[in-house]
Amino acid sequence: MSRIKAVDILAGGFVVLIGVLAIVESTSFDMGTSRRIGPGYFPFYVGVLMVLLGLVIAVENLWTRTASDFGWSLPPMRSPFLILAAVAAFAVMIERFGMFPSIFVAVFLGSLADTNTSIWQKLTISVAVPAVCVAIFKYGLSLNVDVIRWRP
Amino acid sequence: MSDFASNLALGFSVAFSWQAMWYCFVGVTLGTFIGVLPGIGALAAIALLLPLTFGMEPAHALIMLAGIYYGSNYGGSTASILLNLPGTPSSAVTCIEGYPMSQQGRAGVALFMTAIASFIGSICGMLIMAIFSPPIAALAFSFSAPEFFSLMVLGMVAASTLASGSPIKGLAMIGLGLILGMVGRDLYSGLLRFSYGVDQLYEGLPLVAVALGIFGLPEVIKNAGQITGRTVEARSISFASMWPTRDDWRRSWGAMFRGTGLGSFxxxxxGTGGLLASFMSYATERRVAKDPSRFGKGAIEGIAGPEAANNAAVQTAFIPTLTLGIPGDIVMAIMLGALTIHGIQPGVSVINNHPDLFWGLLVSFLFGNLMLLILNIPLIGLWVRILAIPYWVLYPFIIAFICIGVYSVSNSVVDLYVLMFFGVLGILMNILRFEPAPLVLGLILGPMLEENLRRSLTLYRGSYTVFLTRPISALFIGIAVLILAWTIYGMFRARARRRAALAAGGE
Incomplete structure (x- = not known):
């Protein structure tokens, strides 16, 4: 039960934090008047609303808990980490090395997220996916991206 | 009436061309494919394919993207029935009766009936769209900034409180979406807001990257290494095994029409859509059934109703989207984004300024649904075989398509970092149990909401009472307040019930 409270308090804190960020950002702009609202007006009030909602979320669970809320735990981190790494690899490589190498690396990193496949399966898919992508995007849809380039 | 006929004629002239038919076919086929595959939803698929439509005519682009959406609703039930794994969220309810039917060897009948129910729901939804859109658009002509503001507030309140999950959390995600919608250049002052030094964001956050980050990446992350070893018995589903008995038909007709009604509404x-409609339809069928004990054990009306409901909802979701510029559901929010990218300003003007687009799209629904009927009844065996593709083969393709899709929108690496940022946010939201759908709604409506607030206040000399003194605006605000009050009442009642339960337990 204490874990559940922890999640909702974190969630509420997250919403309050975003509200505060919005309010802080809005102070660097002119609020204007309600007749002629400035660029700071809308962010400020949405920020205030967020702070209020965040506070409600933090205390809400005290009176609306349901059975389905139990059993929360932190999900495993392997798959999120690897799949974000895959996107990062693609982002870093696409303009330096072109489509084939960047997708090869991205897919290989991503395939590591599945622990049930063999290394040969992973390598096969890492070659197959960029090959199919080149066929579809470069030759099928004539996307303006080099298949391979060298601009490290 | 002659108006109606000429509108339809216009629609046929747009939709009845080789090109339009081709894009419609591509859309519904891709949609069925994506719907059949668990682990990628219509929303991610549409965001993914949006960049490919940039070179097309707006009407063709919309026909294709819409085809993906309603096609995925047909396909979504296949995995529900055969594997007990919903292909799309709105077909989750189909698992409840569909999978038991499959275990009883009646998978063919279930698949056949979902296709028929989907078709009937879609066609009725389409007719409702054809009949009600012009008067709603005409009414909307008398709307001014305060009405639009109030209607958007109503849409947001409905979307966040009637959807699944905590209503307050839903509202908070709308708020986050509104803030994210402010990123970029402010139209009036020209100042950059919330860009934190990233000047490339001056045009606002790239929609495709945001949608794929928040829906696409977390889906892949959640399923990678998890969906394994599913086996579809390669039994061929013969046409003879698909034909429902007379008893099946008798049970299904009423369910389909009740489902269609709920779905259309x-x-x-x-802000609300197929998911809610399909659950409501299932609950209704259970309630009106003479023998509710059959439910959960393969009652055919429990799939016919919800499938008709979610398909009708998909069609009628286009009504507010195209007549008012307010998305009927979350996929429609992306669709509005697509319209904007194609240079069509969403709003009351769409049906009036681009009648070819509106009526062409409408008529394409007819062709698309006929194609889907063929794809999903005689060709069902093909889709069953696609279900056998293991996820370890599939998800690397999804990762690659997401990367290329995001990058190709404007050949910008910054978009890829936006994708990663929203991937992280999506994971965080999963952990903290926030629904992502209201966020995207807020993001898309945000700029329109601020603009209409500004206009209302300027027109009516800074007085907030304008939202309550103009009758239509007051009506929208009133409904929004009622929904909120009802939600809060529900929360209090849940609390009271829990206390009663605790008291009865002697604690």
């Missing part, structure tokens, strides 16, 4: 309501 919830679809047209801004």
């Amino acid at each position: 919830f679809g047209a309501l801004p």
Whole structure:
């Protein structure tokens, strides 16, 4: 039960934090008047609303808990980490090395997220996916991206 | 009436061309494919394919993207029935009766009936769209900034409180979406807001990257290494095994029409959609059944109703989207984004300024649904075989398509970092149990909401009472307040019930 409270308090804190960020950002702009609202007006009030909602979320669970809320735990981190790494690899490589190498690396990193496949399966898919992508995007849809380039 | 006929004629002239038919076919086929595959939803698929439509005519682009959406609703039930794994969220309810039917060897009948129910729901939804859109658009002509502001507030309140999950958390995600919608250049002052030094964001956050980050990446992350070893018995589903018995037909007709009614209503309501409609339909069928004990054990009306409902909802969701510029559901929010990218300003003007687009799209629904009927009844064996593709083969393709899709929108690496940022946010939201759908709604409506607030206040000399003194605006605000009050009442009642339960337990 204490874990559940922890999640909702974190969630509420997250919403309050975003509200505060919005309010802080809005102070660097002119609020204007309600007749002629400035660029700071809308962010400020949405920020205030967020702070209020965040506070409600933090205390809400005290009176609306349901059975389905139990059993929360932190999900495993392997798959999120690897799949974000895959996107990062693609982002870093696409303009330096072109489509084939960047997708090869991205897919290989991503395939590591599945622990049930063999290394040969992973390598096969890492070659197959960029090959199919080149066929579809470069030759099928004539996307303006080099298949391979060298601009490290 | 002659108006109606000439509108339809216009629609046929747009939709009845080789090109339009081709894009419609591509859309519904891709949609069925994506719907059949668990682990990638219509929303991610549409965001993914949006960049490919940039070179097309707006009407063709919309026909294709819409085809993906309603096609995925047909396909979504296949995995529900055969594997007990919903292909799309709105077909989750189909698992409840569909999978038991499959275990009883009646998978063919279930698949056949979902296709028929989907078709009937879609066609009725389409007719409702054809009949009600012009008067709603005409009414909307008398709307001014305060009405639009109030209607958007209503849509947001409905979307966040009637959807699954905590209503307050839903509202908070709308708020986050509104803030994210402010990123970039402010139209009036020209100042950059919330860009934190990233000047490339001056045009606002790239929609495709945001949607794929928040829906696409977390889906892949959640399923990678998890969906394994599913086996579809390669039994061929013969046409003979698909034909429902007379008893099946008798049970299904009423369910389909009740489902269509519910679906049409919830679809047209801004912010709510097929998911809610299909659950409501299932609950209704259980309630009206003479023998509710059959439910959970393969009652055919429990799939016919919800499938008709979610397909009707998909069609009627286009009503507020195209007549008012307010998305009927979350996929429609992306669709509005697509319209904007194609240079069509969403709003009351769409049906009036681009009648070819509106009526062409409408008529394409007819062709698309006929194609889907063929794809999903005689060709069902093909889709069953696709279900056998293991996820370890599939998800690397999804990762690659997401990367290329995001990058190709404007050949910008910054978009890829936006994708990663929203991937992280999506994971965080999963952990903290926030629904992502209201966020995207807020993001898309945000700029329109601020603009209409500004206009209302300027027009009516800074007085907030304008939202309550103009009758239509007051009506929208009133409904929004009622929904909120009802939600809060529900929360209090849940609390009271829990206390009663605790007291009865002697604690």
